[in-house]
Amino acid sequence: MTKIKKELPVKKNQELEVEIVDFTHEGLGVGKVDGYPLFIENAIPGEKVMVQVLKVGKSFGFARVLSWSVKSPDRVEDVDQTLIRTGIAPLHHMTYERQLQFKHDQVQNCMERIAKLPEIEVLPTIGMEDPLHYRNKAQVPIRRINDELEVGFYRKNSHDLVPITDFYIQDKKIDEALVVIKNVLAKHRVKAYNEQADTGNLKTVMIRKGHFTNEMMIVFVTKKKKFFHIEMICQEIKEALPEVVSIMQNVHPEKTNVLLSDDFVTLSGQEYIKDFLLGKTYHISARSFYQINSVQTELLYKKAIELANLRNSDIVMDAYCGIGTIGISLADQVKEVHGIEVVKEAIQDAKVNAALNNLENIEFHLGKxxxxxxxLIEKGINANIVFVDPPRKGLDEDFIRSSVEMNPEKIVYISCNPATLARDIAIYKELGYATKEVQPVDMFPQTSHVESVTLLQRTKGK
Incomplete structure (x- = not known):
């Protein structure tokens, strides 16, 4: 039997008017034509827009806005299309209040659709007083365009560099430093990497900045170890930017999307910067996982600690502990802390950070x-509170079951992906842990990403 191909209601390059009825989880507007969804950048529910269809698939398509006949009161008029095209700030066309509501709704929808917990009322998203220039880390490609050395960001779904000097959500001092660095590199005729030809040397410039100390680290990611004029380049950068305390080189010959290799060279100064978080001191290396929004991280951790309602008799497990920031932040308030992490370098950093803060009641363990x-259970160590802060993929079910075996009173779950959070708390519910509170925190203003902290409480003993 011949399968009849269903004719779609839209065609590529067609122009038509649609009403925006919803958002995708990435913040794209959704317009429907005879039930067929079009995903549209720079569009807000309630708007009527003339669009051009860009791409047509079996289940959905993509379109771009040509004009508006009805605009949302949540729209910001002063929109930089570059920030949307590159994905740097895909939500900056809507007011900050609307962004916070969008993020709340994303978490609430996941609670209802995935966790099957419609009774859970997600709290309003905690926003920033100033939702711009918050990123304490930049990693930008550097390329030669029209014989000029340029830094910028790739156009979405491509490797076409869009030159940028104001990154909008990065710390202004980082943006200023990138201009200085670019000019020094151009003066010394540094050869930028050419991805298509696999020639040249300098691929990426990474900058880390201590939000509270202002110390700065620069990392040059290169194809080859040989870096002409590097001593003079370092000297000139440090003269222009006295806050730079570390200049590193990462030698990365592979043609891959992975930013850093394991091959680091210290070019000038030390191998870390120092910063503070909730009154504690941290050494942050080039490879360290460290939250990129220091202001909101303090709010996030304060909320997590508040939900745990800590006592000085508590034993705490800090799973996915990274360089130890959560465990170190609360160690003064409890009997003991055990941090667990699979990345060897992170555990080394965590031990250094615990020593920096003169903490003797915290121990770090390498492994899953x-x-x-x-x-630990075999050794007679049973935590009554577990903190988890996993990557976007969430928790492995093996981890969930092993955490329940420890029989903690409370589990505090910090999540950067509401979908995997919802999946995981549904499993915890089956195993005897009820969701008590879900608090979104806007760690990434102007983007669709949302962080949250959730309290799970044991409902039955063993």
Whole structure:
């Protein structure tokens, strides 16, 4: 039997008017034509827009706005299309209040659709007083365009560099430093990497800045170790930017989307910058995982600690501990803390950071939590509070079951992906842990990403 191909209601390059009825989880507007959804950048529910269809798939398509016949009161008129095209600030066309509501709704929808917990009322998103220039880290490609050395960002879904000097959400001092660095590199005729030809040397410039100390680290990611004029380049950068305390080189010959290799060279100064978080001191290396929004991180951690309602008799497990920031932040308030992490370098950093803060009641373990938990139980160590802060993919089910075996009173779950959070708390519910509070925190203003902290409480004993 011949399968009849269903004719779609739109065609590529067609122009038509649609009403925006919803958002995707990435913040694209959704318009429907005879039930067929079009995903549209720079569009807000309630708007009527003339669009051009860009791409047509079996289930949905993409379109771009040509004009508006009805605009949303949530619209910001002064929109930089470059920030949307590159994905730097895809939500900056809407007011900040609307962004916060969008993020709340994303978490609420996941609670209802995925966790099947419609009774959970997600709290309003905690926003920033100043939702711009918050990023304490930049990693920008550097390329030669029209014989000029340029830094910028790739156009979405491409490797076409769009030259940018004001990145809008990065710390202004980082933006200023990038201009200085670019000019010094141009003066010394540094050869930028050419991805298509696989020639040249300098691929990426990474900058880390201590929000509270203003110390700065620069990392040059290069194809080859040989870096002509590098001593003079370092000297001139440090003269122009006295806040720079570390200049590193990362030698990365592979043609890959992975930003850094394991091959680091210290070019000038030390191998870390120092910063503060909730009154504690941290050494942050080039490879360290450190939250990119220092102001909101303090709010996030304060909320997590508040939900845990800590006592000085508590034993805390800090799973996915990274360089130890959560465990170190609360160690003064409890009997003991055990941090667990699979990345060896992160554990080394965590131990250094604990020593910096003169903490003797915190111990770090290298390995998977689902392996470490049973070992600790065997030694008679049972945590009554577990903190988890996993990557976007969420928790492995093996981890969830091993954490329940420890029988903690409370689990505090910090999440950067509401979909995997919802999936995981549904499993915890089956295993005897009820969701008590869900608090979104806007760690990434002007983008669609949302962080949240959730309290799970044991509903039955063993």
């Amino acid at each position: 939590s689902e392996t470490i938990f049973p070992e």
